[in-house]
Amino acid sequence: MSSDTTSEGTRAHKAGAFDIRNIIGALMGVYGVILALAGIFGDPELEKTGDINANLWTGLALIVVAAFFFGWARLRPIVVPEDVDRPDDDPTRPAPTRKRPPAH
Structure with missing residues (x-):
């Protein structure tokens, strides 16, 4: 059985670009x-930062963090199930009512 199938045999898909780790990684990468x-x-204005190029080092650190997030999302993807069973609701909880238009 491949990693793209669930235990029931149905095909599962991954969150892909909508995985929050990819979004965070992209933002960190762009800023980096x-x-x-x-x-x-x-x-670099070295006299203001104690002889350290703060923009360069912070940018490189953000690029490393972005690579970490992309790697994490790639190595451990979120698998989205094809269908979700409805939870057993509490029968005492009122259900939402939806007004229907009058019949003609």
Whole structure:
């Protein structure tokens, strides 16, 4: 049985791009690239940061964190079931009512 099938034999799909780890990784990666480029091509203002190029090092750290999130999502993907059984509701809880338009 392949990793793309569930125990019942139905095909399961992964969250893919909608996995929150991919979204966080993309945001961190974009910010990391912007900061790294600002650190390389911008004025480092070393006297304000204690002789450290803060933009460059922060950008590189964000790129590493983004790679971690992408790797985590790739190695342990979230599997979305094809169908979900309805939970057993409490019969004492009122169900939502929906007004129907009058019949003609």
